[in-house]
Amino acid sequence: MKTVMEYLLFATFFLYLFSAVAFLVGVSGAKKKGNAERVKKWGQTGLILAIIGVTLHVAFIIIRIMISGHFPTSNMFEFIAFLCFAVVLGFIIVFFIYRSFVLGAFVMPIAVILLSYATVFPRDVQPLIPALQSSWLYIHVTTAAIGQGLFGVSFVAGLVYLIHKVGNRDKSKSAISLELIFLVLIMFGSFSIVSTIFQMTGYQATFKHAYKGAEVVQEYKLPAIVSPYESKAVKMDSFAGMSKPLFESPKIFQGEKAASKLNSVLWSIGSGLIIYGIYFAIARKRLGKLLHPLVQKLNLELMDEIVYRSIVIGYPIFTLGALIFAMIWANQAWGRPWGWDPKETWAFITWMFYSAYLHLRLSRGWHGEKSAWLAVVGFAIILINLIVINLVISGLHSYT
Amino acid sequence: MVENTKCECGHNNPVGTILCEYCGKPLQQEVIEKSSIENEMRYEGAARRSQQSVMSLFDRVWAFFSSVKVAISLIVITLVLSAVGTIFPQEEFVGAASKELFYQQEYGWWGSTFYQLGLSKMYSQWWFASLIAMIGISLVICSLDRVVPLYKALKGQKVIKNIEFMKRQRIHVAVEVATDEEEAKLAELEQQLSKHHYHIQRDGKAILAEKGRFSRWGPYINHIGLIIFLFGILLRFIPGWNIDSFVNLVEGEIKRVPQTEYYVKNEKTVAEYYRPEELPPAMRSGGGQVIKKYQTDAILLKKVFGSNEMKEVTRHEIQVNDPLTYEGLNLLQSDFQPQQLRGIKLGIKDKNTKQSKGQFTVVFHDISLHQVYQVGDLKVKMEEYYPDFAIENQRPITKSREPNKPAFIFTIQKPDGKEEKSWVISGERLPDPEGNQYGIDLAGFDLANQTGLMVRAEKSLWVYLVGGIIFMIGVTMGSYWQHRRVWARVEDGVLYIGAHTNKNWFALRRELEMVGKPIGQVFGLVENEKE
Structure with a gap:
């Protein structure tokens, strides 16, 4: 069964990779005029590969549960692999709302990077220490991760927006930041x-x-x-x-x-x-200049809305998973709903950041470039919480 | 500033109104000059208390806290401070006796500064609490300042809107229609819009199609949830509202649960490790053991009124993630110390025959004076007990209640009724009084597992939960639905259409394209530039 699991993981990885390639091939044809057909054909292939990939990813998760007896979100490998799953899932959801192939051409490569980064960490099935032996482990972590996955999609949409907007600029601060x-x-x-x-x-x-x-x-x-x-x-x-x-x-x-x-x-x-x-x-x-032609024909307003919409879809899910479920579990395991442990604090920071984003956009009219940069910063905060807090600052949550 | 707030349609508007409450016509000069009123539409152009020109002190405070800019600044300051607080560990996670020394030794100058500035206790500082409180005030005022006028405006909205109002919508279109086609066009539009689940209102030659209005209340409902949540935090300042303490118990021990009327007994405490075959190879070779389970079989007891007897209230096998819970009181598994000294075994020897008379065990937590231990045909009576023995001014005293260096005075009663006194001091060998027939010596230790139970009660829990649920309801309403409106009106042979949504314009435009297709009406081509 362990070999089946490993094969499923490899298959998932290559499907995501092929999906990324298909999307990129399709989008790279968009430069020439009258090639909408080609974008669509390759894009649909990419989408189907991504969907098969996600299905195999689910199969991988199920087999891992059967082997270990618990949901695989208990160490760095398992969590990052799940975050990758959440990003692809988030992309598929957003795709069916906005049907943007360009987005796939950037989300899928990032999913590939995430999954390969996950495999850097030990892949062994580890038994759970007492603190993690609770069904809240998967309720809390999966909901939080799905929210983060949607924030990830928003980050990628922000990147696409910025490539279009500033990728081609010469000697500008924003081009260098990108x-x-x-x-x-x-x-x-x-x-x-x-x-x-x-x-x-x-x-x-x-x-x-x-x-x-x-x-x-x-x-x-x-x-x-x-x-x-x-x-x-x-x-x-x-x-x-x-x-x-x-x-x-x-x-x-x-x-x-x-x-x-x-x-x-x-x-x-x-x-x-x-x-x-x-x-x-x-x-x-610069890479920005290289990628710029791929997104030249982009509908900017559409991408701007994807940036925002992924956040607004993800925000309630993230709140539920990373704050409410987290508090319920913390109360059960540690006897208090909140304790300012570094990981908790950074979940709070993430939530406050996206709250500020929503207010800035809805009440102060921060659209376009500003909104795209904020989406990038938001995902950076999530990565800080995932990597820096887990590996550098240790707290109650550092189990890996 | 506007002096005359009476609209040309005859409606009298309150001072500060941007768009006429009745017909929607822009009233303020700077708005009339704009090509789009998208920003003004946010609160239906209604007059808000915070936007008045003449202000009392109360109004100034109100205006300050009603500003979204201020709210966002408060959020950003709080999140930056929270982040700074995680650079070094907070004091509560530091075990060292001298916190100041710890920060200095571990992190040098930066650590010292962190400690001096009070950042090591960031989240319980008064200024951090005031930031949260200010966010709370801002939540209340921001919401009230907007929800009341918005509610009134949406409730009283009219179907027939001023042409200027419609032309200045972000999405709008104007097409000429022949007089005999007017009715057919409007009817078709009505039909197509209702296919997309719009509620249609008709007034003469005007249509108002609307859907998802309830989503406008989402933000205010989630703010109410947050306010309730913050109120729960406020309640914590009531003395005795929370219990947060700790109790250590060796197996068999009964102790009072701090700050409550209950007692808890530790029947048994165990730790279980994973068997090597349950571990992956990499962890097996390390030789380290991985804990599988900590469990304390605990009984919660209560004194029977007016007596010293204890009555069982409830019992539970406490594990991590599975606390004992009784009427809001929680006992949580949080520490385990294997093989702690629970008592000592003492042996009695006949000095003449060198024969052992037997053993008895003194359990430290269960000592009462004049307690009698039966050893063979001897009765051993505990006369004095010094848990932490020392000599001061040539008299025996105890330094603490912890059995660090226990010492006892026993009387041994022989079968013939004669008694002799005997000293036992741990770690010291005292010559027994000359005439003593029996000697008492250390024969062994009585060891048992010790559990550490966290004692917690948080009465605000329900408040948090209610706040959280309300927040989730509001945020779901506001996130997954949007408020869309389409106005149509025929005037002087022209069909004017204007559309507005509180968010997701792209999706609205796509929907209107689908509405427009069957009736040959193109939407979204004429779009006002955003300001």
Whole structure:
């Protein structure tokens, strides 16, 4: 059964990938006039692939429940994979309201990045610690994630809007900011690729160092660029002639896994910059400019409405899942509905942010570019809550 | 500013009205000059208290809090502060004895500053609470300032609207119609609109088609939900409203539940670990054990009035995620300490024959003076007990009630009725009085699991829940429906159509295209630029 589950995951991954390719092929034909037929044909293929992908994703989730006996939203791999599912699901919902193929051409690649980023984390089926043994685990986490998935769709629609609006601009602050967003997305992608490669080759490095009076062992899955503060290498596979770390981490990174996380961040930044550098050397123009023709014929008002509508569809779901259900569970497990744990606080921040967005749009008339930027910032807040809070700031929610 | 608020249609409007309450004609000069009245339509162009020109102090406060700009600023300030509060852990999550030292040692200058500024207790600071309170005030005033005029305007709206009103809608169209076709055109339009679930009102040669008006109340209903929720938080300031404490119990122990009339007994506490085969290989090799279950079999007791006897109220197998709940009181599993010292076993030896007479167990939480332990044919009576023994001014005292260094004075009563006194001090060997026949010695420890139960009562829970449900109803109404209106009117051989929605214009335009197709009417081509 475990192999079936793994195969389902791979199949889901490739279907999302093929769906992304189909959408992109279709949209890239839109440059030429009279090609609406082509966009539609390829777009529909992309949509069908995405729907099959989502179905297989559901099958994957069901089999994982059968194996583990609990809903798979209990660690980083499971949650990010579920968030990817929610984004694709959100896209399908929004598609049937607005029938935008362009949106698919940008949502699906991001779904692919999300799913590959999920697989960086251990995929083992883990038993649940007592705090997670509750049916609220899946009620609370799934509703919150579906809300976040819709916010994700809004983020992508915002990106599409911005590519159209500012992608082609020269030397403007917003064009550079947009390019930075692409760079961050590339870093996520390249980190996933690098991690997969080293997982397959089975790279290992181990360091020993003292932390809070005890000896701690840190295991690296990526070649060590940076070693823990005042540490000794127990074992280090050499990579590309690098058999010693390049430097030692500063004192503030002396936590239990801090140095290995710093190492991962360095790998993300480094590999992302290299991939971007290679791209730039070949294409000799910003990604925004490269992508701009794809969205040239975009109906701007439609995309603006998708940005807003995905948020407004997601907002009640997010409130229910991330605040109300969260409070009910917290009251049951920890005896208080709210405790300002970092994860709770960031859910509150996310909610307040989208509340402010809705007021700005509905009462202050923030449309178009402003609204698109806000959608991007909103999703960045969600990613901060997912990655920074889980991996850097630990609290009651850090189970992974 | 407008001096004369009487509209040409003859209706007298309150001062500050933007669009005539009766016919919708723009009244203020700056609005008349605009090509679109989309922004003015938000509250139907009605006069709002906050928009008056002459203001008392109360009006000024009202105007301040009724501003959405102010509300958004409050939200943004709160969310930024909340984020700052998570840079370093909050004090309640810090175990160290000296918080100040902790922040300084762990995070250096930034940590110290964080602590000095009070950010380490961010969410219980008075200024954070006042921000939340101001959001609450803003919620009340913003809603009242808008909902009353909006309700009146929508309730009293007329079918026949001024042509200027219709021409200035974001979506509008004007086509010439022959006099004999007028009626047919309007009837067709009526029919198509009602197919799309619009409620139609007809007045002469004018139509008002409307749907989803209830969604306009969504925001106000969700604000009411939030206000109720905030009221629940306010109630927490009533002393005794909440109980938040902790009780540690070893197996067999009975303790009073703090701040209540109840007692709780720990019958049994267990921790269960996952078997190696239940773990994935990666976790198996680590050697670390993964906890599967913590459970405390607890009994809630109450003293029978006027006596010392206890009566069982309820019992429950408490687990994480499955607390004991009784009339709003919750006991939650939150700590587990295996093999804690519960008591000591003492052995009695006959010094002459070197023969053991037997053992007895002193359970610390269950000691009462003059208690008698039967050991063989001997009666051992507890005369004195010092849990945390020390000598001060050459007299025995106890430093605390914790059994850190227990000491006892026993009298042993022999079968012949003679008695002898004996000292037992843990960790020290005291020579027994010369004449003693029996000696008491440590024979072992009595160990048991200790549970830590959180004691919580939150009376506002129902208030939160009601607030949450109302919020969800309101937010659902406002999010998944929209208020759409189409006005049509024939005047001097021209059919004017104007349409308005409170949101999702693209979807409205698509709908109107579908309405227009069968009757050969093109909508949405003429669109006013947004301001």
